[in-house]
Amino acid sequence: MNLPPEAYLWFKSLHIIGVVVWFAGLFYLVRLFIYHVESQELEQNIQEAFHKQYSLMELRLANIITTPGMILTTSMAIGLLVIEPTWLSQIWMQIKLGFVLLLLIYHFYCYKIMNNLRKKECKMTGKQLRVLNELPTLFLVCVVMLVVFKNSFPTSAVTWFIVLLIILMALSIQFYARFRRLNQSKAL
Ligand code: HEM
Structure with missing residues (x-):
């Protein structure tokens, strides 16, 4: 394939933009889950209105921000690897891919929680969701440290x-x- 020399930098820029969008979506999505679950403690008449509003906000956020961010990140990453396949033989990249796999599992698990919330079948408490909301921060710190320090991890x-x-x-x-x-x- 004959790509212009700056193609790698284009892929990398869009990859980083995708990461920002994906994480913004993931952070806000689970925050909405927390508000959604806690709104179930409100009086019955206002509970239904909150339920409808949060379900709609979650669905839009997941489908318009979070998943497109994930697709942009991964498709641009594939572009980077096509241009520079030698990254795959490096240990930092293999560890990074391990974290990315966990992040993808987290992403799809959020969809499961969102569907359960919409059907009012979610058994998770606000406290459990708060703990869950910390996970992407951990993945983010590890992955960013890995891509920046690569094999000379301090x-x-x-x-x-x-x-x-x-x-x-x-x-x-x-x-x-x-x-x-x-x-x-x-x-x-
Ligand atoms: C979908 C799987 C992913 C693959 C295959 C992948 C692959 C890559 C590759 C090949 C580079 C270029 C490295 C360089 O030129 O030095 C890169 C850069 C980068 N990646 Fe990923 N990546 C993935 C997911 C992620 C995720 C989930 C994050 C954030 C949590 C992330 C954050 C970054 C950052 C910040 C850079 C720029 C590093 C720099 O230029 O110093 N990547 N990625």
């Missing part, structure tokens, strides 16, 4: 310090959210 004390800071930041966001929810339920 293991120095500075790296572990940064990892610790990220974990502490994530934990403090969780604690703050829990504290706010407790205060809200006390105020009701």
